[in-house]
Amino acid sequence: MSSFALPKTVVRTGLALFVLWAASFGLSYVHLGSASLLVALAIAAVKAALVVMFFMELLHESLSMKLTLAAAGGLLAILIGLMIADAATREPPPLVPPGYPAPDVAKIPSR
Amino acid sequence: MSSSIPIRPAEHFENLERQAHAARLGMWVFLATEVLLFGAAFALFATYQVQFPHAFKLGVEHNTKVLGSLNTGVLLLSSTLVATGVHALRAGHRKVASWLVTATIGLGLVFLVIKGIEYGKHFDEGIYPGGAGHWFAEHHDRGLAEFWTLYFGMTALHAIHVTIGACVLGALLSSILRGRLGQENAHRLEVGAIYWHLVDVIWIFLWPLFYLA
Structure with missing residues (x-):
């Protein structure tokens, strides 16, 4: 039996996944503000697509x-x-019904 | 390992190729339902995240980031190994395939151990599901209880899937070792590997939501 040759597609996909993993980890230390969640999710979407297309072989299904x-x-x-x-887009519910006195804010439990 | 039992398709299939196609389609339909199951949890997360962005940011900053990230690497490596294992079995290298599947199961167990260490750390700090524990007495932001409850719920649901995936791969490994699974019916390992990859894909999304952003 000949020796097993590593499948190139799998190796390349694996390497790409680890590069994206490191990129995502590194970027989490950069202060991107509200964009940080979107950037992290975008990288996750690319990683998921790589796994689905090349590991799960949906590309050739x-x-x-x-x-x-x-x-x-x-x-x-x-x-x-x-x-x-x-x-x-939901309106916050009114705390006080119209016609009632305003509540004592200090008495409202924080949680 | 060298002697293998001749493999025939089940009665109602014309040939092994059709049987393999049916098996893969069945797995994909099941995975679609899994996507919907986790999707509901992700939708819940999104809703609370929009409602309590500040508390969710605090929760993420307080989470065990290094361990969680390490676990991401563990799953990515395990997925790469099992994908290689499928190729090995298709090419008739059963011994190589059996080692790769063994390593995949091992990494799955490593993932569960690391996850357990993380849970232990949270419990030590007084963070429990449902906003129970003394940590919540010191941190009052509205939404923190929701963040940690979703964290425990979603990661535990995922950990159950890792456990099932490891058991499925264990059963397939035993078939390979007994000579019942080889080049001719490699689709059985394929189907198990596809499930393992989905578990990986779900973690790929859990990681940024609970540890990074």
């Missing part, structure tokens, strides 16, 4: 498998998208 994952992804996008849209 038949259409039925791609559609299955696309359906899950679509449903997930609707769920998370609508939930964030709701939470981000």
Whole structure:
């Protein structure tokens, strides 16, 4: 039996994953403000895409498998998208109903 | 290891190729449901993050960042090894494949041990799910209880998946060693590896949310 040659695609994907891992870790020490979460999630999305395409071999899979994952992804996008849209645009509930005196702020428990 | 039992497709399949396709499709459908399960938890996280950005930032800053990041590396390496193992088995190198799968299971156990150490550190500090523990008496920000409850809930759900993945790979390893799994039906290892990769993908998203940003 011939000796086993390392699959190039797997090795390259693995190296790319570790480079992105280090980049994400390093960037977490840079103060990017509110963009830091988006940058970290963008890197995570690239890493996930690499794993799905080259380790899980979705790139070479038949259409039925791609559609299955696309359906899950679509449903997930609707769920998370609508939930964030709701939470981000929701009016805070009124603390005091109209006509009632303002509450003593010191007595409201912090949590 | 050299003698292998002849492998035939199950009765209702014309050939092994079709059986392999059906097995992979079945796994992808299952993974789609897993994505939806974790997706609901991620949606919950997103909602509370939008509501309490300050508390979530505090929570992340207080988390065990180095251990969590180390664990990310452990899972990335394990995924690379099991992907290599699938290629090895397809090429007929059963011994190489069995070693790679063993290493993958080992790294899965390392991940669980590190996760356990992290939980221990949180408990020592007085951080428990549901906002219980003395840490919350000293930190009053609204949303901290939600952050740590989601942290424990989502990482524990993930750890259960790592455990199941390690058991599945263990069963496949035993098949390889007994000569029941080889080049002809390598799709069985493929399907197990795909599950392991999904567990890795979920952690790829948990890591920045709970440890980095």
